[in-house]
Amino acid sequence: MSDESTPVLDLSALLDTSPPSDPTRRVYTNRNLDMSEIKAIGFDMDYTLVQYHQRPMDELAIRKTLDKLIESHGYPEELRGVALDHDFIIRGLVVDKQTGHICKLDQDRVVGRCYHGYQAVSDEERRALYGTKPISLSSSRFIRVDTLFSLPESTLMAGIIEHYKRQRLPLPKSPGELCIDIRQSIDEAHCDNTLKAEIIADLDRYVIKDPDLAPTLHKLKSAGKKLFLLTNSEHYYTDAVMRFLLDGALPFFESWRDYFDVVIVSGRKPSFFQDPNPFVRLDEAGQALDEPVESFAPRAVYRGGNLQELERLMRLTGDSILYVGDHVYSDILLSKRSAWWRTALVIQELEDGIRNTLAQAAPLSRLQRLDEAARRLDDSINYHLTLTRSLERVQKLMFALTSPETHVIDTTRDKTHREIERKRALLTQTLAEMEALEMEVERTFNTYWGQTFRERHELSLFGDQVESYADIYTSKVSNFLFYSPDQHFRAARSFMPHERENLAPAED
Numbered sequence: 001m002s003d004e005s006t007p008v009l010d011l012s013a014l015l016d017t018s019p020p021s022d023p024t025r026r027v028y029t030n031r032n033l034d035m036s037e038i039k040a041i042g043f044d045m046d047y048t049l050v051q052y053h054q055r056p057m058d059e060l061a062i063r064k065t066l067d068k069l070i071e072s073h074g075y076p077e078e079l080r081g082v083a084l085d086h087d088f089i090i091r092g093l094v095v096d097k098q099t100g101h102i103c104k105l106d107q108d109r110v111v112g113r114c115y116h117g118y119q120a121v122s123d124e125e126r127r128a129l130y131g132t133k134p135i136s137l138s139s140s141r142f143i144r145v146d147t148l149f150s151l152p153e154s155t156l157m158a159g160i161i162e163h164y165k166r167q168r169l170p171l172p173k174s175p176g177e178l179c180i181d182i183r184q185s186i187d188e189a190h191c192d193n194t195l196k197a198e199i200i201a202d203l204d205r206y207v208i209k210d211p212d213l214a215p216t217l218h219k220l221k222s223a224g225k226k227l228f229l230l231t232n233s234e235h236y237y238t239d240a241v242m243r244f245l246l247d248g249a250l251p252f253f254e255s256w257r258d259y260f261d262v263v264i265v266s267g268r269k270p271s272f273f274q275d276p277n278p279f280v281r282l283d284e285a286g287q288a289l290d291e292p293v294e295s296f297a298p299r300a301v302y303r304g305g306n307l308q309e310l311e312r313l314m315r316l317t318g319d320s321i322l323y324v325g326d327h328v329y330s331d332i333l334l335s336k337r338s339a340w341w342r343t344a345l346v347i348q349e350l351e352d353g354i355r356n357t358l359a360q361a362a363p364l365s366r367l368q369r370l371d372e373a374a375r376r377l378d379d380s381i382n383y384h385l386t387l388t389r390s391l392e393r394v395q396k397l398m399f400a401l402t403s404p405e406t407h408v409i410d411t412t413r414d415k416t417h418r419e420i421e422r423k424r425a426l427l428t429q430t431l432a433e434m435e436a437l438e439m440e441v442e443r444t445f446n447t448y449w450g451q452t453f454r455e456r457h458e459l460s461l462f463g464d465q466v467e468s469y470a471d472i473y474t475s476k477v478s479n480f481l482f483y484s485p486d487q488h489f490r491a492a493r494s495f496m497p498h499e500r501e502n503l504a505p506a507e508d
């Protein structure tokens, strides 16, 4: 029998090699994804194929928003001088229009912490306002900070509130009106193209030129994957930015359009996934052609369109398509829910997060051990409390106890009491060290909010959404260059607490 059984592999050498070696360039897997099953890969453009230098983009968006707030919405000129903390806002926060508070939610949609301006709202006030129940994010009261594109709005909101608070003056309008005016102002700057015109005029300043992007797309295309671009941006902007990134990047691909089998601009996501908008073919100048779209022509550009038509014309459906985007809702959640597409989320700030996690490895591992110690102390205290109560019951029930027996029980009870006191003191000390260390570690991620993906002991709302809806996630599209186009991305085996706590130590 032993000769026929499968030989046991020595895993130590295998586990030592995991491509790529730089953790900031890895693709991380929530759910198994076999790329050999993927026939087409779709890409969003802004903050996905195209990554921006965040600070200049924020400053530009804020300057344009302030122009509109002052010129069109009657806000005072002094707003231009408001001091802003550009590191204040992180992705995944929620703005409460009613109060002007900015909140971080945990995975259960419970508000974990919040700020008014740059001042933390007290725990009492937070609990009085939001309680400990989940808040309804479908309510118009709350605005989500879902993408890097939406960070400047909240940066400005917090800065303006802080400005008036410090001067002990009321806001020019209510927090709700301020919120709406900021959103309208930035929308106006987008619609009249003043914002995009400045980006196009100085692409080097705003767009990160990633030398690995063209080879990545080429590698996927050469492996037989159909590639498509599905962006909400208009033709002129898409053309300008993609030319800058891809034209001439590889000798055999003259134009950026050579990389894609289908190019869709003004895609109107999330409506693209839900409504029957028609495809319209555009000419070289971006003007609509008056002809029905019955097939996709090579190197052509289309406007609008919808999910069903795209799948019909590409002769592909559901889980043979991978969509790569940066917007948890309109790119990832809807493509998964409406189309059953497989999903990859691009999280630009993941690189900094990973670097910091590595830098904080020692305190994070100490935190884990403290957490385990606290749970064991809790268990031990509870055991000793139960023992004390049992001894008391024995004494009450047994009237005929002899003096030596009573002595033994009394001594044991006293010893147990002392043990409980000792362990309670240890627990207090452990919890205090945990809290101090946790605050220290959190500050290294973000002074106000801590880790983007976590809220204290739990996942944050954002962390939960990444885990729930993104099959894989990574910091940029070009990280796929380090993997085979037929890579089988395998998720780590997940454990329930009763499995994790009872696992034998790992062996090779």
Ligand SMILES: [Mg+2]
Residues within 6 Å of the ligand: 044, 045, 046, 047, 048, 325, 326, 327
């Ligand atoms: Mg995008």
